Amino acid sequence: MSATGFRALAGIVSAGAILGVAEIVAAPISAHSAPLVAVGDVVVKNTPLEFERWAIERFGTADKLMLFITMIAVSVIVAAVAGIVERRRRPWGSGLFVVFGIASALAALDNSNARWTYALPALIAVPIGIALLRWQLRALDGWADEARTTDRRIFLGVALGVGVGAAILGIAGRVWGAFARDVSDNRAAVRLPTPPTPVTPAPAGADLKVPGLASYITDNSEFYLIDTALVKPQVSTDDWSLRIHGLVDQEITLSWADLSARKPVEKYITLCCVSNPVGGSLIGNAKWLGYPLKDLLEEAGVQPGADMVLSTSEDGWTAGSPLEVLLDGRDAMLAIGMNGEPLPIQNGFPARLVVPGLYGYVSATKWVRSLEVTRFDRAEAYWTKVGWSARGPIKTACRIDTPTKSSRKPSGLVAVAGVAWAQHRGISAVEVQVDDGPWQKARLADDVSIDTWRQWVFEWDAQPGNHTLRARATDGTGEVQTAEERDVVPDGASGWPACRVAID
Numbered sequence: 001m002s003a004t005g006f007r008a009l010a011g012i013v014s015a016g017a018i019l020g021v022a023e024i025v026a027a028p029i030s031a032h033s034a035p036l037v038a039v040g041d042v043v044v045k046n047t048p049l050e051f052e053r054w055a056i057e058r059f060g061t062a063d064k065l066m067l068f069i070t071m072i073a074v075s076v077i078v079a080a081v082a083g084i085v086e087r088r089r090r091p092w093g094s095g096l097f098v099v100f101g102i103a104s105a106l107a108a109l110d111n112s113n114a115r116w117t118y119a120l121p122a123l124i125a126v127p128i129g130i131a132l133l134r135w136q137l138r139a140l141d142g143w144a145d146e147a148r149t150t151d152r153r154i155f156l157g158v159a160l161g162v163g164v165g166a167a168i169l170g171i172a173g174r175v176w177g178a179f180a181r182d183v184s185d186n187r188a189a190v191r192l193p194t195p196p197t198p199v200t201p202a203p204a205g206a207d208l209k210v211p212g213l214a215s216y217i218t219d220n221s222e223f224y225l226i227d228t229a230l231v232k233p234q235v236s237t238d239d240w241s242l243r244i245h246g247l248v249d250q251e252i253t254l255s256w257a258d259l260s261a262r263k264p265v266e267k268y269i270t271l272c273c274v275s276n277p278v279g280g281s282l283i284g285n286a287k288w289l290g291y292p293l294k295d296l297l298e299e300a301g302v303q304p305g306a307d308m309v310l311s312t313s314e315d316g317w318t319a320g321s322p323l324e325v326l327l328d329g330r331d332a333m334l335a336i337g338m339n340g341e342p343l344p345i346q347n348g349f350p351a352r353l354v355v356p357g358l359y360g361y362v363s364a365t366k367w368v369r370s371l372e373v374t375r376f377d378r379a380e381a382y383w384t385k386v387g388w389s390a391r392g393p394i395k396t397a398c399r400i401d402t403p404t405k406s407s408r409k410p411s412g413l414v415a416v417a418g419v420a421w422a423q424h425r426g427i428s429a430v431e432v433q434v435d436d437g438p439w440q441k442a443r444l445a446d447d448v449s450i451d452t453w454r455q456w457v458f459e460w461d462a463q464p465g466n467h468t469l470r471a472r473a474t475d476g477t478g479e480v481q482t483a484e485e486r487d488v489v490p491d492g493a494s495g496w497p498a499c500r501v502a503i504d
Contacts, residue, residue: 018129040067186237267288272359
């Protein structure tokens with residue numbers, strides 16, 4: 001390895017030490033005070049709309065992982081440059097580390113829950129990294145003779161040891177912090193209340209049991225996850241509270257214990273993400289247990305002129321829901337249970353919002369802590385600030401689950417099946433088109449609720465050749481799913497789902 005390579009390695013090792021030490025310091029403070037998470041939070045918050053959409057389309061729920069990988073790759077490059085320039089133009093390399101430390105500290109302090117201690121991980125770790133960088137470069141200067149291979153091997157051994165130690169520190173800090181904040185035991189101890197009127201079990205005919213077709217109820221472990229949280233908030237029932245304030249007659253703050261005095265409701269409701277492309281999988285149906293938002297808002301006393309409720313999550317994310325939707329009698333709720341269990345942590349434990357008929361970005365706030373009754377002309381939510389529409393009603397849509405795109409099937413009867421949805425309007429029909437032929441009625445599963453998706457199946461007498469299948473739904477108001485193809489921005493995708501199938 002050349003002298004320049006050794007100096008680059010010194011910079012990378014020093015940066016690794018900074019991140020490792022910072023993780024240890026951040027463990028008792030907050031995961032959001034660690035440099036990578038803090039900077040990542042700021043990146044997510046300020047990501048342009050088009051890039052955010054591109055990331056979700058390309059990586060789905062792995063978009064956060066890709067962000068971390070990208071940040072680590074950039075850190076390695078910058079650290080290598082710091083090691084090289086520190087030797088040639090001291091203290092420029094150290095200056096790069098200082099800039100990184102200041103930027104990380106400011107990013108940590110930008111968090112909605114930040115205290116002054118959030119700056120400590122970066123401020124403590126960076127001087128240690130600079131000292132380590134300079135020590136390594138002094139050692140390299142003392143071994144300038146290319147022939148002294150033994151000394152260079154010693155340096156490589158030391159660098160490897162420091163790198164491994166930094167990795168161990170980083171992992172230990174992350175594990176320590178996760179363990180200290182973990183609320184799994186608290187969740188396991190929760191005993192959900194029994195609603196006065198439990199929801200009627202879905203009839204057998206609601207699930208057609210067609211191979212490849214999504215089940216009527218989406219398992220908790222398979223429910224789609226789209227959020228901006230790089231680290232999922234961990235909130236115990238002891239620490240949780242909900243504040244209802246703003247344009248109300250009296251401000252209300254509810255604790256978890258306060259909810260026990262209220263009567264819960266249980267309903268089947270389908271949730272859908274506005275980023276769901278035509279025929280996409282960012283949708284799921286579950287049995288939710290919770291408390292009507294209408295009751296909570298009316299208890300606070302909504303004042304004239306209010307038209308929006310701004311909900312805020314534990315991590316500062318916000319959603320703006322039309323007030324009339326929360327008060328019109330639909331099953332909008334403060335949910336605490338999902339499919340008979342306390343909410344999974346990644347799905348908002350201990351409490352979240354569930355509102356049928358609205359895309360999640362304007363309604364489905366996880367880890368919810370605040371409901372501010374306000375106006376659309378006074379407040380903007382997280383996604384509306386970057387170009388998404390303000391109100392987000394769900395469009396009439398459907399999906400083809402089977403056969404899958406570009407699949408091959410033998411000739412004869414082929415089950416073409418999928419799900420259709422138009423929350424709070426219901427589904428009255430689904431039609432299938434083979435190539436450019438006439439639209440033909442599919443058979444619908446039993447209807448359970450206008451707030452959930454509905455399965456459908458079409459028995460197709462498939463003939464040999466390549467064919468294109470399309471589907472369209474009609475909702476309970478008679479509106480037919482539009483053929484107009486539109487992107488997910490600004491208010492959800494539209495168009496007919498299609499797939500090409502080869503028949504032997």
